[in-house]
Amino acid sequence: MASKYDQLLIVVSILEGRQFPKSQRHTLIVQAKFDGEQLATDPVEHKEQPQFCTELAWELDRRTLHQHRLQRTPIKLQCFAVDTTTNAKECVGYIILDLRSVQEVQQAPKWYPLLSSKYTKLKPAILLSMVIENDTKQTPEQFKAKKAPPRQGSPVLSALGSGKLEAVLNEDEGYHQIGPAEQCTDMFVLSITVAFATRLEQLIPSKTKLSNEGSEFFFYYTLLGNDVTSEPFQNLITPNFEPERASVRVRSNDRLLRLFFSQQSSLQVHLCCGNQSLGSAQISLAGLARSSVDLGKEQATIEGAFVLEPPKIAKQNLPPVPLDLQPTVGVSVTLRKENVNAQVTFINIQGGDGPKTPVKKSPAPPVQPVSPTAEPRLPSPSPGGKSLVEPLKSPTPSSNQPHSESEAESLPDDARKTQPAPGDLPLPGPADGPAENEPVAPVSSVSVSAPKIAIPASAHHYCFSMDLRSIRDLALSFPVNCILRYAYQFFGSAAPIMTNPAVEIKKNTEVFLPQSYCAFDFAALPNQLQDTFLRVPLVVEMWHRDxxxxxxxxxxxxxxxxxxxxxxxxxxxGSSGQQHWRQTYSERLPVVKAQGSNEKVAELCYVTVLEDLGLVKAQDILVSESSQSGKQVQPKAAGSPRQHRGTGSGLAEPRETLEYRAALELEMWKEMQEDLFDNQLKQKELSHMQALAEEWRRRDREREALVKKKEMEYNLLEEQLQKTLADLEKREKALAHAEMETQRLQREMRAEHEFSVRELQDASRRLREDCAHQVELERSKVRQLEEDLVRQQQQIQEAENKYKQLEKEFQQYREQQNTRPEIRLQSEINLLTLEKVELERKLESTTKSKLHYKQQWGRALKELARFKQREQENAMIRLKKQQQELEHMRLRYLAAEEKEAVKTEKHQLEDIRNELNRLKQQEDKRSAREPEFAALNESADDHLSRLLEERDTLLRTGVYTHEDRIISELNKQIQEAMAHRGSH
Structure with missing residues (x-):
């Protein structure tokens, strides 16, 4: 049976890796674990880019996949490095895949980094892809019992010179031939009868549900290539079905038949429910080939109760059954020579348009109305059923169509007059038990020589008739040679009913159909009739005969x-004066196309009549072989009416003698009637008591079988319950131990957590205090540096003020020198020129040293800015001891640099002060000399160029801008120098 849920595959493709270290002594494997199942790839080289190229797949159905997604079940992949010499495995990392992200559409592969990787510097990763695929693997076909579909005829079998005899169907003559045609001189009949079944409930476990296709059970076997099923029954405990015999004609001879059956395998009889086999019995046919039986005089028989074995898969779920409780089926297989004088009717089983297979139905089957819920089964309704469900034949010999017993002919409207009265039909009653003169056969012996036909006592005799009157409103563009055809198996005939002959229908005309009336007599329960009519419609087909x-x-x-x-x-x-009921219904319905569309083809007018002819009388009818030819065996009446009085010569007796005889006969008749009435009452009482006793014994056996089966099941369940209780106790103890261990681990984890929290709080507090202390130290150093800077700026300002005072004094001196005569100045020019050269040399050396200082100072400022930025970034990232140490080192380094810069500035200022003092002394010495005017003028130009160069050098460092104070002062001095130069 097919699975209820779709089978799926979760496929994980492991393609390649990257950034793995190279190792000669190791190999790499990837193990994937999902739902308790672990899969692994083949070992590959441990190199930088290992190539796995492996697909791992897990089977599950769609419902299980949904449960895993709800539970968020992961797929864990672990990468192992395997030592090639010691085979030791070491986990180098793992990957967790989320099942909820897997789709049924192929996705592009993605790189997944290894978590908790052993190779922390390289950060290895694996290229993976996941997809859900449908599992399309072929499952082995299980046994599937056919519910007797129509066959296209048995296949023609031949030996083909292989030495093995085969049965070859002769369609025209209606028999199977075994052996060469020149040797086949006799006709035989092979019959198989399924008579009874017992203890079938042992084949079904209590927990097993039956097939969804229905709860009807039937027996199925194959007879020379023909699929045969028994009548369905509902109850397994008391299988209520009548013995049914299926027969085929075989043309061969005695020797070939014995050889054929010695080569045949066993006959398998299956108990089926829907398309599921619940058990099968093996019946060997070798007994038919015994040489001790003369087939010309007697029949070869194999009969008995055969054990039904469940299938191997179902046998595992069933408890062992004792020998006296094993399910059995009673089967009888007979082979006899056909009696030439016997009249045998063959039912032509039609399977569409294929060949017809002759399968004869013996008198054994029960006469039950065909269930409308069951599919057509092979063989067709039994001949016993034809006595009740038989279309009435037309008595007129005008029809040229060939007649067959499985085809109902049409009747003209006046054919109803020639029908036999419904009361004259030989309606058999239920077979309550064996006849009085018939011995009861044992269970293991199957006798079907004089079977009975059973009809429920509450069944009604119905007569259903249909008249297909006319066709009109043809929607086709061409004339149609119309034939109407229908079949309704509930009436007892599987053969279709057809109108005859074909009538021509044209557009916009209404044509009345000839010989379209047909009536069916059958017996059925009222509720069964109502249920069938409500659920199963009668489908009429419209054919065009070309x-x-x-x-x-x-x-x-x-x-x-x-x-x-x-x-x-x-x-x-009725004909005998009884009161019956009749219902009539007529309607016009559209004929729609057969291809599934609702397009109207024509319109059909029909009339249906249902007559209820009352209850069927309960009778037992013995059906002989001759009844198969359509002649019904009339049951003998229980009591025939008395003959009428004799000839008129008896009336001439004396009056006294006649009165005396009349009174005597009356008294004797009264006594006889009383005795008959008493005997009838006693017989009825005895029959009722026997029926009650038999029913009581039957129900007692059923209850005993049920009790034994339930007792066995309860013992098994009790053992399972004891095992389950023991397992539960073990699990409960293990769970209590695990719970105590979990509580202990929780307490330890809680204590470790509290200890870690306290340590973190202490470390955080110490870190805050250290940081606050370091910040305070740095702030004090910054305040000290700011004070030094203010003091240096004041000193520079005092030096500038002194320089301005000297310039004013020099200006006054130059004005005084302008009033002296030129001759005296000329004499001093030469001396001043020499001094000028020397001063220029000294000034040049001083300027170079000052420029070198400025460059060093600019680089120091740039380096200072870089260190500041770097230390700020490091201060944000590093929060622990390394950050503290680096910050401390940076601060010490900055302090040393600033001290060095301050010392350099002090030395520079000292040099400037010394230079100014020296210049002042020189100016004092040259105050009396007039040629100093030109030298001082040139020194003013040098001073202006020096100021410009200093300003540009400071701006190029990037530390100072035009808004800084020192640049503003330099700009101010440059403007004053330029103004002073322009005034002279």
């Missing part, structure tokens, strides 16, 4: 017979 080609199906019309049940009932009297 003489040059095959018939074409034009359309169908579905007639709901349930309307007939709601029609008004009218009374009428």
């Amino acid at each position: 003489p040059s080609s095959r018939d074409v199906l034009l359309g169908t019309v579905s007639i709901q017979l349930s309307h007939l049940l709601t029609a008004e009932k009218t009374r009428f009297l």
Whole structure:
């Protein structure tokens, strides 16, 4: 049986890796674990880019996948490095895959880094892809019992010179031939009868549910290539079905038949429910080939109760069954020579348009109405059923069509007059038990020589008739040779009913159909009739008969017979004066195309009549072989009416003698009637008591079988319950131990957590205090540096003020020198020129040293800015001891640099002060000399160029801008120098 849920595959493709270290002594494997199942790749080289190229797959159904997604079940992949010499495995990392992200559409592969990787510097990763695929693997076909579908005829079998005899079907003559035609001189009949079954409930476990296709059970076997099923039954404990015999004609001879059956395998009889086999019995046919049986005089028989074995898969779920409780089926297989004088009827089983296989139905089957819920089974309804469910034949010999017993012919409207009265039909009653003169056969012996036909006592005798009156409103563009055809197996005949002959229908005309009336007499329960009419419609097919080609199906019309049940009932009297009921319904329905569309082809007018002829009388009828030819065996009446009085010569006796004899006969008749009435009452009482006793014994056996089966099941369940209780106690102890261990681990984890929290709080507090202390130290150093800077700025300002005072004094001196004569100045020019050269040399050396200082100072400022930025970034990242140490080192380094810069500035200022003092002394010495005017003028130009160079050098360092104070002072001095130069 197919699975209820779709089978799926979760496929994980492990393609390649990257950034793995190279190792000669190791190999790499990837193990994937999901739902308790672990899969692994093949070992690959441990190199930088290992190539795995492996797919790992897990099987599950769609419902299980949904449960895993709800529970967020992961797929864990672990990468192992395996030592090639010691085979030791070491986990180098793992990957967790989320099952909820897997789709049924192929996705592009993604790189997944290894978590908790052993190679922390390289950060290795693996290229993976996941997809969900449908599992399309082929499952082995299980046994599937056919519910007797129509066959296209048995295949023609031949030996083909292989030395093995085969049965070859002769369709025209209606028999199977075994052996060469020149040696086949005799006709034989092979019959198989399924008579009874016992203890079938042992084949079904209590927990097993039956097939969804239905709860009907039947027996199935194959007879020379023909699939045969028994009548369905509902109850396994008391299987209520009548013995049914299926027969085929075989043309061969005695020797070939014995050889054929010695080569045949066993006959398998299956108990089926829907398309599921619940058990099968093996019946060896070798017994038919015994040489001790003369087939010309007697029949070869294999009969007995055969054990039904469950299938191997189901046998595992069933408890062992004792020998006296094993399920059995009673089967009888007979082979006899056909009696030439016997009249045998063959039912032609039609399977579509294929060949017809002759399968004879013996008198054994029960006469039950065909269930409308069951599919057509092979063979067709039994001949016993034809006595109740038989279309009435037309008595007129005008029809040229060949007649067969499985095909109902059409009747003209006046054919109803020639029908036998419903009361004259030989309606058999239920077989309550064996006949009085018939011995009861044992269980292991199957006798079907004089079977009985059973009809429920509450069944009614019905007569259903249908008249397909006319066709009109043809929607086709061409004339149609119309034939109407329908079949309704509930009436007892599987053969289709067809109108005859074909009538031509044209557009916009209404044509009345000849010989379209047909009536069916059958017996059924009222509720069964109502249920069938409500659920199963009668489908009428409209065919076009073309003489040059095959018939074409034009359309169908579905007639709901349930309307007939709601029609008004009218009374009428039968032939014997009984009161019966009749219901009539007529309607016009559209004929729609057969291809599934609702396009109208024509319109059909029909009339249906249902007559309820009352209850069927309970009778037991013995059906002989001759009844198969359509002649019904009339049951003998229980008591025949007395003959009428004799000739008129008896009336001439004396009056006294006549009165005396009349009174005597009356008294004797009264006594006889009383005795007959008493005997009838005693017989009825005895039969009722026997029936009650038999029913009581039957029900007692059923209860005993049920009790034994339930007792066995309860013992097994008790053992399972004890095992389960023991397992539960073990699990409970293990769970209590695990719970105590979990509580202990929780306490330890809680204590470790509290200790870690306290340590973190102490470390954080110490770190805050250290940081606050370091910040305070740095702030004090910054304040000290700011004070030094202010003091240096004041010193520079005092030096500038002194310089301005000297410039004013020099200006006054130059004005005084302008009033002296030129001759005296000329004499001093030469001396001043020499001094000038020397001063220029000294000034040049001083300027170079000062420029070098400025460059060093600019680089120091740049380096200072870089260190500041770097230390700020490091201060944000590092929060622990390394940050503290680096910050401390940076601060010490900055302090040393600043001290060095301050010392350099002090030395520079000292040099400037010394230079100014020296210049002042020189100016004092040259105050009396007039040629100093030109030298001082040149020194003013040098001073201006020096100021410009200093300003540009400071701006190029990037530390100072035009808004800084020192740049503003330099700009101010440059402007004053330029103004002073322009004034002279």
